[in-house]
Amino acid sequence: MAKMLSLPAEEVERKIEEYEKNQVILAYKAVIDDDKVGTDLVKAVIEVRITPERGGGFNRLADRIAKYSEVSSCFLMSGGYDLLVFVEGRTLREVAAFVSEKLATIEGVLSTATHFMLKTYKEQGVLMSMDASEERLKVSA
Numbered sequence: 001m002a003k004m005l006s007l008p009a010e011e012v013e014r015k016i017e018e019y020e021k022n023q024v025i026l027a028y029k030a031v032i033d034d035d036k037v038g039t040d041l042v043k044a045v046i047e048v049r050i051t052p053e054r055g056g057g058f059n060r061l062a063d064r065i066a067k068y069s070e071v072s073s074c075f076l077m078s079g080g081y082d083l084l085v086f087v088e089g090r091t092l093r094e095v096a097a098f099v100s101e102k103l104a105t106i107e108g109v110l111s112t113a114t115h116f117m118l119k120t121y122k123e124q125g126v127l128m129s130m131d132a133s134e135e136r137l138k139v140s141a
Contacts, residue, residue, distance in 0.1 A: 047081035
């Protein structure tokens with residue numbers, strides 16, 4: 001990393017420690033190809049419309065939803081819905097039960113729309129599979 005930034009390694013290490021201490025860097029995660037390790041997780045994206053609260057806006061409800069163990073990510077969005085929630089479960093039925101029994105029943109949740117993820121092609125900037133026979137996109141013309 002120091003080489004990429006053209007900085008001394010000690011300075012980069014110090015900055016990383018500082019960022020971790022100040023919770024700028026919150027976690028380090030690996031991008032896993034679930035198909036290759038046989039993880040049979042069901043993943044869904046849920047659009048959620050909620051009623052903002054006086055004095056707190058969307059924050060209290062979003063924080064409450066984000067705390068569920070089934071929720072892997074939760075974002076405030078602009079557009080036709082307020083929150084975009086990523087959920088994981090062991091089965092389709094488990095994810096559906098989370099939505100219908102926990103999420104949709106929260107006071108202030110107006111509606112939900114659930115989309116099940118069928119296949120991942122790219123995650124966090126990483127292509128999930130690229131065979132040698134597949135053509136790469138040209139960087140420049």
